[in-house]
Amino acid sequence: MNNSPINKSAGSSSAGNASLEVFAAALRLGVTSFGGPIAHLGYFREEYVVRRNWLDERGYADLVALCQFLPGPASSQVGMAVGIARAGLPGALAAWLGFTLPSALALVLFALGVDALGGATATGWLHGLKVVAVAVVAQAVWGMAKGLCPDRERATIAILAALTTLAWPSAAGQLLAIGAAGVVGWWRLPPTALGMESHTGFRISKAVGTTAWIIFFVLLSGLPVARQLTTSPALDIFDSFFRVGSLVFGGGHVVLPLLQAEVVGSGWVTNEQFIAGYGAAQAVPGPLFTFSAYLGAVMNGWSGALLALLAIFAPSFLLIVGALPFWDSLRGKSSFQSMLSGINAAVVGLLLAALYRPIWTSAILSSGDFALSLSAFGLLTYWQWPPWLVVIFTAVAAEILARF
Numbered sequence: 578m579n580n581s582p583i584n585k586s587a588g589s590s591s592a593g594n595a596s597l598e599v600f601a602a603a604l605r606l607g608v609t610s611f612g613g614p615i616a617h618l619g620y621f622r623e624e625y626v627v628r629r630n631w632l633d634e635r636g637y638a639d640l641v642a643l644c645q646f647l648p649g650p651a652s653s654q655v656g657m658a659v660g661i662a663r664a665g666l667p668g669a670l671a672a673w674l675g676f677t678l679p680s681a682l683a684l685v686l687f688a689l690g691v692d693a694l695g696g697a698t699a700t701g702w703l704h705g706l707k708v709v710a711v712a713v714v715a716q717a718v719w720g721m722a723k724g725l726c727p728d729r730e731r732a733t734i735a736i737l738a739a740l741t742t743l744a745w746p747s748a749a750g751q752l753l754a755i756g757a758a759g760v761v762g763w764w765r766l767p768p769t770a771l772g773m774e775s776h777t778g779f780r781i782s783k784a785v786g787t788t789a790w791i792i793f794f795v796l797l798s799g800l801p802v803a804r805q806l807t808t809s810p811a812l813d814i815f816d817s818f819f820r821v822g823s824l825v826f827g828g829g830h831v832v833l834p835l836l837q838a839e840v841v842g843s844g845w846v847t848n849e850q851f852i853a854g855y856g857a858a859q860a861v862p863g864p865l866f867t868f869s870a871y872l873g874a875v876m877n878g879w880s881g882a883l884l885a886l887l888a889i890f891a892p893s894f895l896l897i898v899g900a901l902p903f904w905d906s907l908r909g910k911s912s913f914q915s916m917l918s919g920i921n922a923a924v925v926g927l928l929l930a931a932l933y934r935p936i937w938t939s940a941i942l943s944s945g946d947f948a949l950s951l952s953a954f955g956l957l958t959y960w961q962w963p964p965w966l967v968v969i970f971t972a973v974a975a976e977i978l979a980r981f
Contacts, residue, residue: 593667595663595664595665595668596660596664596667596668596670596671597671598663598664599659599660599663599664599668599671599672599675600671600672600674600675601675602624602625602629602672602675603656603660603671603672603673603674603675603676604675604676604678604679605624605675606620606621606624606656606675606676606863607675607676607677607678607679607680607862607863608679608862608863609862610652610676610862610863614650614651614652614864614865617652617864618641618651618652618655621637621652621655621656621659622637625637625659631659631662631663632659632662636662637655639904640655640658640659641655643658643897643900643901643904644658644897645917645921646917646920647893647896647897647900648822648823648824648825648892648893648896649822649823649825649866649890649892649893649896650864650865650866650890650893652676652864653673653676653677653864653866653890653893654893654896654897656672656673656676657669657672657673657893657894657897658779658897658901659672660672660673661779661780661781661897661898661901662779662780665780665781666781666785666898669894669897669898670894673890673894676863676864677863677864677866677867677886677890679861679862679863680858680861680862680863680864680867680870681863681867681870681882681886682870683861684854684857684858684861684867684868684870684871684874685870685871685873685874685879685882687854687857687871688854688870688871688872688874688875688882689874689878700976700979701975701976701977701978701979701980702972702973702975702976703853703856703972704940704946704975704979705856705949705971705972705973705974705975705976706852706853706855706856706857706859706860706968706971706972707852707853707855707856707936707939707940708856708940708941708946708949708950708953708971708975709856709859709950709953709967709968709971709972710852710855710856710859710936710940711932711936711937711940711941711950711953711954712950712951712953712954712956712957712967712971713859713953713957713964713967714833714928714931714932714936715932715950715954716954716957716958717928718925718928718929718932719958721924721925721928722735722925725921725922725924725925726922726925730765730766731766731918731919731921731922732922734758734761734762734919734922734923734926735922735923735925735926735929736926736929737754737757737926738754738755738757738758738922738923738924738925738926738927738930739926739927739929739930740926741753741754741757741926742754742834742926742927742930742931743930743933743934746834746838746930746934751824751825751834751835751927752824754923754926754927755920755923755924755927757923758919758920758922758923758926759916759917759919759920759923760916760919761919762915762916762917762918762919762920762922763912763915763916763919765915765919766915766918766919767915767918768911768912768914768915768918779901779902781898781901781902782902783902783903785898785902786898786899786900786901786902786903787899789895789896789898789899790895790899792895793823793892793895793896793899796819796891796895797819797820797823797892800812800815800816800819800820801816801820803816804816810877811884813843814845814873814876814877814881814884814885814888815884815887815888816888817839817840817843817888818839818869818873818884818885818888818889819888819889819891819892820835820839821835821836821839821869821889822866822888822889822890822891822892822893823892831924831927831928831931832865832866832868833855833931833935833936834927834930834931834934834935836851836868836869836872837851837935840872840876841935845872845875845876846872846875846876848935848939849939850875851872851935852935852936852939852940854868854871854872854875855868855936856968856972857871858871859964859965859967859968860964860965860968860969861965862965866889866890866893867886869885869886869888869889870882870883870885870886872885873885873886945978949971949974949975949978950971952971952974953967953970953971956970
């Protein structure tokens with residue numbers, strides 16, 4: 578299939594024009610893609626497969642399978658991979674920038690606005706953002722569990738992963754849960770085929786892929802050492818967010834416990850600021866990882882936002898560049914497919930733990946909060962309201978309740 582849509586386009590335009598084309602398409606997605614990573618993948622398919630014909634169904638399904646396995650935000654990594662196929666490595670940067678920029682800017686402005694209000698974190702509408710976060714995460718647990726834990730074995734893995742994460746609320750606990758789930762999956766679960774052979778072309782050599790892996794592991798192991806040898810606040814922030822971006826499987830809401838441990842545990846951000854910002858992140862389109870821009874802005878304004886944003890997404894870029902040249906040979910192994918089934922089940926458990934702490938424990942303080950969150954869950958799940966509208970409804974309702 579040498580005449581695939583991607584391969585034809587690669588020779589029809591200059592690298593610069595192709596990158597601008599990728600940026601324009603990603604920016605369109607960045608201002609319209611509400612609903613979280615699963616919804617983002619639906620938007621991506623419509624834009625890249627159906628509307629633009631940049632790749633076929635098989636190629637797209639393969640990319641989704643790969644990015645679900647890698648740490649980091651799956652939807653952003655799929656976008657980067659499409660950008661690479663369309664315009665090489667500059668295309669990956671263009672895809673990331675277009676998809677990320679709208680929500681990152683909105684959350685930074687929100688962070689600076691809340692800071693300027695000084696003390697507004699006790700107002701009703703901000704508490705409403707915390708309450709709606711419960712509904713959004715509950716919906717994510719519900720949806721992911723149906724697809725990733727359809728049987729007794731994987732449901733058990735999910736529950737045990739949740740218990741492990743709650744008992745050991747740190748990066749180490751999350752890694753333990755994921756690693757154990759992978760081993761159990763390899764040992765006990767049947768392989769699940771990831772689809773037919775992909776014919777999508779990626780202009781990345783194995784040498785470039787290997788270099789990306791080396792850079793990733795050097796940073797992951799070297800940054801904590803450098804942090805101990807210096808007293809640079811910027812290095813501390815970069816190390817913390819890079820580590821979070823490197824260790825989160827499943828992306829999206831699963832990032833919450835690690836981020837909370839890093840920024841709240843270090844005293845950089847209060848738990849109230851953390852939950853309010855997470856609620857605000859539900860009202861904007863694009864990847865949830867742009868929540869890092871909000872946290873960075875709370876810590877150190879615009880410069881902190883940029884540093885945190887680059888740090889948390891850097892692993893995703895390095896990992897997708899490193900994985901693409903080797904994906905075809907890896908994906909056909911049945912042992913890998915079984916391991917992936919276990920890891921995906923553990924992701925559901927990690928999300929379930931995040932639903933309880935920090936989301937539920939910080940937001941549901943009364944029967945009124947529970948009733949409001951339950952209403953938001955119903956609007957999201959059964960009435961199919963868009964998340965941004967549910968966020969506005971809940972914030973307004975919470976403000977009205979606060980006045981009474």
